[in-house]
Amino acid sequence: MSISSVADWAGVSVATVSRVLNGHANVRPETRERVMAAVESSGYRVNELARNLRTAESRLLLTMVPNVGNPFYAEVVRGIDSVARQHGYFMLLCDTGADPGRERSYFDLLRRRRADGAICLDPATIQQALAEESGALPWVACCEFDQAVGVPYVGIDNYRAAGDAVRHLLARGRRRIALINSGDGYLYAQQRQQGYLDALTEAGLTPDPRWLVNLDSLDYAAGAQAAAALASAGSIDDTPDAIFAVSDTLAIGVINGLRGAGRRVPDDVAVIGFDDIAVAAQIDPPLTTVSQPMQELGRTAARLLLQRLANPSATVPGVLLPHRLVIRSSA
Amino acid sequence: MSISSVADWAGVSVATVSRVLNGHANVRPETRERVMAAVESSGYRVNELARNLRTAESRLLLTMVPNVGNPFYAEVVRGIDSVARQHGYFMLLCDTGADPGRERSYFDLLRRRRADGAICLDPATIQQALAEESGALPWVACCEFDQAVGVPYVGIDNYRAAGDAVRHLLARGRRRIALINSGDGYLYAQQRQQGYLDALTEAGLTPDPRWLVNLDSLDYAAGAQAAAALASAGSIDDTPDAIFAVSDTLAIGVINGLRGAGRRVPDDVAVIGFDDIAVAAQIDPPLTTVSQPMQELGRTAARLLLQRLANPSATVPGVLLPHRLVIRSSA
DNA sequence: GTGAAAGCGCTAACAG
DNA sequence: CTGTTAGCGCTTTCAC
Numbered sequence: 001m002s003i004s005s006v007a008d009w010a011g012v013s014v015a016t017v018s019r020v021l022n023g024h025a026n027v028r029p030e031t032r033e034r035v036m037a038a039v040e041s042s043g044y045r046v047n048e049l050a051r052n053l054r055t056a057e058s059r060l061l062l063t064m065v066p067n068v069g070n071p072f073y074a075e076v077v078r079g080i081d082s083v084a085r086q087h088g089y090f091m092l093l094c095d096t097g098a099d100p101g102r103e104r105s106y107f108d109l110l111r112r113r114r115a116d117g118a119i120c121l122d123p124a125t126i127q128q129a130l131a132e133e134s135g136a137l138p139w140v141a142c143c144e145f146d147q148a149v150g151v152p153y154v155g156i157d158n159y160r161a162a163g164d165a166v167r168h169l170l171a172r173g174r175r176r177i178a179l180i181n182s183g184d185g186y187l188y189a190q191q192r193q194q195g196y197l198d199a200l201t202e203a204g205l206t207p208d209p210r211w212l213v214n215l216d217s218l219d220y221a222a223g224a225q226a227a228a229a230l231a232s233a234g235s236i237d238d239t240p241d242a243i244f245a246v247s248d249t250l251a252i253g254v255i256n257g258l259r260g261a262g263r264r265v266p267d268d269v270a271v272i273g274f275d276d277i278a279v280a281a282q283i284d285p286p287l288t289t290v291s292q293p294m295q296e297l298g299r300t301a302a303r304l305l306l307q308r309l310a311n312p313s314a315t316v317p318g319v320l321l322p323h324r325l326v327i328r329s330s331a
Numbered sequence: 332m333s334i335s336s337v338a339d340w341a342g343v344s345v346a347t348v349s350r351v352l353n354g355h356a357n358v359r360p361e362t363r364e365r366v367m368a369a370v371e372s373s374g375y376r377v378n379e380l381a382r383n384l385r386t387a388e389s390r391l392l393l394t395m396v397p398n399v400g401n402p403f404y405a406e407v408v409r410g411i412d413s414v415a416r417q418h419g420y421f422m423l424l425c426d427t428g429a430d431p432g433r434e435r436s437y438f439d440l441l442r443r444r445r446a447d448g449a450i451c452l453d454p455a456t457i458q459q460a461l462a463e464e465s466g467a468l469p470w471v472a473c474c475e476f477d478q479a480v481g482v483p484y485v486g487i488d489n490y491r492a493a494g495d496a497v498r499h500l501l502a503r504g505r506r507r508i509a510l511i512n513s514g515d516g517y518l519y520a521q522q523r524q525q526g527y528l529d530a531l532t533e534a535g536l537t538p539d540p541r542w543l544v545n546l547d548s549l550d551y552a553a554g555a556q557a558a559a560a561l562a563s564a565g566s567i568d569d570t571p572d573a574i575f576a577v578s579d580t581l582a583i584g585v586i587n588g589l590r591g592a593g594r595r596v597p598d599d600v601a602v603i604g605f606d607d608i609a610v611a612a613q614i615d616p617p618l619t620t621v622s623q624p625m626q627e628l629g630r631t632a633a634r635l636l637l638q639r640l641a642n643p644s645a646t647v648p649g650v651l652l653p654h655r656l657v658i659r660s661s662a
Numbered sequence: 663g664t665g666a667a668a669g670c671g672c673t674a675a676c677a678g
Numbered sequence: 679c680t681g682t683t684a685g686c687g688c689t690t691t692c693a694c
Contacts, residue, residue, distance in 0.1 A: 004687080013664065014666095014689090015690080016663085018689055019663095045444075046687085047444045047687055048445045050688040052670095053381050053383075053671070053686085054669085055670085069406055071402060074400050075400055081424065085433075090425070090445070093408075093412065094416075094421070111376040112378065113380045249610075252610060256612075256613045256615070279580075279583060281552075282555065282583050282614075283583075284615045344682075345673090345682095346673080346674080347680060384687070
């Protein structure tokens with residue numbers, strides 16, 4: 001049941017069927033109706049494999065994400081999906097586990113014409129490699145980005161956001177502020193760390209290296225463990241009186257770990273997170289955090305990519321979306 | 332840069348290039364090497380659009396999910412992705428919002444040959460409609476399924492699982508057990524509700540209709556609201572002393588709502604959830620819940636679908652995976 | 663306003 | 679072991 005059977009059925013040529021299917025002008029209303037009737041009654045559907053070969057586009061957007069299981073990424077993905085759909089594109093979702101090998105093989109989908117463009121949320125270290133080999137392949141960076149890579153991006157000002165978090169803690173009278181970070185590969189992690197460091201020194205404080213922990217993980221459990229370690233490293237006033245975690249998942253784990261160590265939040269130690277995932281408002285105590293516009297981050301990334309696809313030569317800007325400090329009870 | 336340029340470059344025919352690209356036998360090692368060299372140096376990549384048209388398969392699996400933002404679904408999706416990848420397939424992810432219209436238009440991707448098969452996690456009501464119009468289209472149901480639909484499925488025994496939850500509450504001496512459910516469209520919700528009802532009556536209790544609430548949502552906030560309403564409907568011993576929520580997200584909201592209403596968990600009211608999402612172990616008190624093998628659910632669904640694709644005539648079984656009561660502190 | 667025909671880039675008979 | 683060739687089903691000039 002191909003386009004030619006429909007053509008036969010309607011007593012027209014395949015060209016005409018194609019025209020009405022694609023809503024072209026220059027088809028007599030009468031003919032159009034005849035074709036439509038044939039389409040209806042035959043239950044015909046275009047074979048988009050064929051159409052795509054012919055038009056040389058897949059109408060698929062590739063999304064490469066370290067872990068959809070992380071609520072932050074899941075929301076971003078939803079944002080991408082929503083605007084892709086709106087524009088007649090679908091989303092190929094690839095969970096890379098931030099693994100360079102997997103990442104590269106996924107990215108190859110672009111070269112194989114299985115996707116028209118890609119959105120990458122993976123570590124900047126990987127993105128740099130991608131950019132080198134990618135030639136002019138259409139892709140954009142989302143959330144994690146390196147301005148120097150020269151690829152369109154959307155994200156937030158991680159440096160300032162981290163500074164805002166730390167300054168809030170400072171304003172609340174905290175002085176022994178720890179940072180629980182997610183590790184090196186991510187530029188956002190480095191930027192937040194720098195924001196933390198600078199905010200501290202600007203306040204006349206000397207960052208204590210014992211209180212700067214890098215985890216290489218965003219898991220709840222990792223946060224809990226790290227917090228327990230921090231708390232058990234000394235007496236209550238020789239250990240941090242505040243912890244800034246670079247993600248809400250970590251922060252929630254931190255609160256749990258602190259509880260296990262017998263520390264009260266925020267009385268003994270204040271905790272501030274990052275992202276503002278849905279569950280952050282539900283826990284006890286409700287989490288103070290730096291909110292990112294997760295869905296909008298995804299939507300913008302998709303828009304940038306679509307823009308790039310529509311006009312490959314135009315220079316697409318990098319865009320920074322606003323973050324916002326959401327003060328609840330944990331800090 | 333097509334296969335024919337590579338052929339020219341290597342001084343062979345396109346057929347030969349195709350053979351080495353697809354790892355066919357019957358190619359002299361020497362020729363093979365010559366071709367490989369040409370491929371390397373030209374940076375050639377197959378156009379899978381063309382290959383797919385020719386072989387009449389897209390090697391894409393469509394996943395239709397009500398909401399990837401829900402941690403439960405996100406984990407299932409990861410499971411699907413992992414086995415799809417393992418078998419050379421990629422995943423088209425569609426967030427349907429459980430909307431029948433969107434769902435149907437996504438499902439049409441199968442007919443348009445953009446996906447080889449589909450995995451549906453949407454409400455059974457939608458699945459029934461799908462099954463009627465779907466003819467012999469290859470798809471499987473995952474988590475949410477109706478045995479009567481005659482489509483391969485994977486899930487758990489929701490009726491028994493709910494019963495197990497309620498019996499646990501009963502064993503802990505609770506008698507005024509409320510159910511917070513997610514609403515009608517989902518068969519799993521009905522099954523869990525029936526399991527709840529039957530477990531109660533088997534214990535000689537009469538279910539109190541005031542304590543059976545249907546939410547039509549899995550949001551944290553919805554759970555919180557429902558719990559607050561339940562708690563404020565009367566004095567402490569005229570309101571539930573236990574709440575069974577059909578999802579951890581709801582349960583976490585419930586705990587929050589209860590706290591807001593001045594009720595202690597589990598002292599005043601025990602709370603039990605469903606799914607065992609990662610955050611369930613982190614909150615205060617740690618959530619007692621019915622664990623589902625989320626990733627394995629997704630992996631199995633993908634395997635069933637792949638099986639169906641490999642052998643369309645074989646009858647693929649429905650499979651029920653084990654659930655497990657995870658007792659923590661909330662109940 | 664409509665049709666004929668040429669491909670898109672690939673795979674798979676079929677020959678040799 | 680390798681080459682020739684016929685499509686896969688569609689869109690799109692180019693004629694009429």
